[in-house]
Amino acid sequence: MTEAAPARPAPPPQRAFDPKIALTAVFGTTIEWYDFALYGTAAALVFNKIYFPDSDPLVGSILAYGTFAIGFLARPLGGAYFGERGDTRGRKGVMVATLLLMGLATTAIGLLPTYGQIGVAAPILLTLLRFVQGFAAGGEKTGALIILFENAPPKWRGLATCLPAIGTGTGTLLSTGVFALCTSLLSEGELLSWGWRIPFLISAALTFFGLWVRRSLPETAEFRQTAGDADASPAPPVRLPLGRRLATSRFVTAWRRYPKEMLIVIGAGAAENAGYYIFGTFAVTYAEDRGLATTALLSGISLVAALKLVTVPAFGALSDRVGRRPVSIGGALVLLLAAWPFFEVVDGGRPWAIWLFLFITLGIGQSAILGSQPAFFAELFDTSVRFSAIGVANNIGTVLTGGLAPMLASALLL
Secondary structure (H helix, E strand, O other): OOOOOOOOOOOOOOOOOOHHHHHHHHHHHHHHHHHHHHHHHHHHHHHHHHOOOOOOHHHHHHHHHHHHHHHHHHHHHHHHHHHHHHHHOOHHHHHHHHHHHHHHHHHHHHOOOOHHHHOOHHHHHHHHHHHHHHHHHHHHHHHHHHHHHHHOOHHHHHHHHOHHHHHHHHHHHHHHHHHHHHHHHOOHHHHHHHHOHHHHHHHHHHHHHHHHHHOOOOOOHHHHHHHHHHHHOOOOOOOOOHHHHHHOOHHHHHHHHOHHHHHHHHHHHHHHHHHHHHHHHHHHHHHHHOOOOOHHHHHHHHHHHHHHHHHHHHHHHHHHHHOHHHHHHHHHHHHHHHHHHHHHHHHHOOHHHHHHHHHHHHHHHHHHHHHHHHHHHHHOOOOOOHHHHHHHHHHHHHHHHHHOHHHHHHHHHO
């Protein structure tokens, strides 16, 4: 008579959702995206002049956005690296590491000498630091949404997991607002000489505070359960050949077990990022190239970023009621249909019209996607590969559109 297999331990009971977890995750994401978004604005207004000064201004913008794109190319690598550690060692450690790495890179950019001071080494170092920023960002937002997804009751997961998107919007609001303040208070010479460094150096204080806040972030019950099951099985050899380690990594396992789901996340992530970086970043370069004032765009982007504190969770809650797909697809259609008239409005130069179309594109279209996608992504994968799967696939989508879209759009202006 065969012996019955031991019963699998029951999963830990679902606790009530702790608001402190949401505040901790969102605050850290706000700081990290302040750092990451800061570069996009600086690339449009400053870096094309002080790091690529021998080029035509528009060509300088293309080169500056080339370093901007490097940050996106690094994100899938960061997603794979931090995803492996998040799936094997825990979510909390990754959240601390990504915040620290991003803060160090951003502060270093604020201290970086210009092309006029050290020559070609300046843009090379700028590109390297942007790569580090992108590497850190590859694990940050994914980790935050997973922490919230695995702690929230199922009926609230749409609302809970969209909260890191509020952090990205708040970070964008802060970075764009600080730059708008600098451009309004300083002359162009002062801005190019030393004023642009202030927003980057502020990152040091924000990072220190963010690390202090995240120190109490708990590990999720789902991960502890999965880790407990893994500990009960025989341990693999300590030293495996590189090829074997790659073949057994969570990243490769996710592709092997969920190929269709990985492609879905890549495509959905591409749509969301293309929308933001066309309407929220490239539009500034477009206005400058046309000789138009950028004040209305910068202030409008800041205003919409503030409104997204309401619209994103509203669409997240809506996705809990009507489903993730209808909300996400509706947002993508809004971005698509508004693209051409948006630039016609920018050419017109009327601030109220620019603000209206920024609200339509970023406040409604992108907010609908940001509110519905995170829970949809997390629901596609099991706990053992969730971090790696979303971290790699979603960041591949950002490379395909978010990182390259502003550079390609700038090239079209030629």
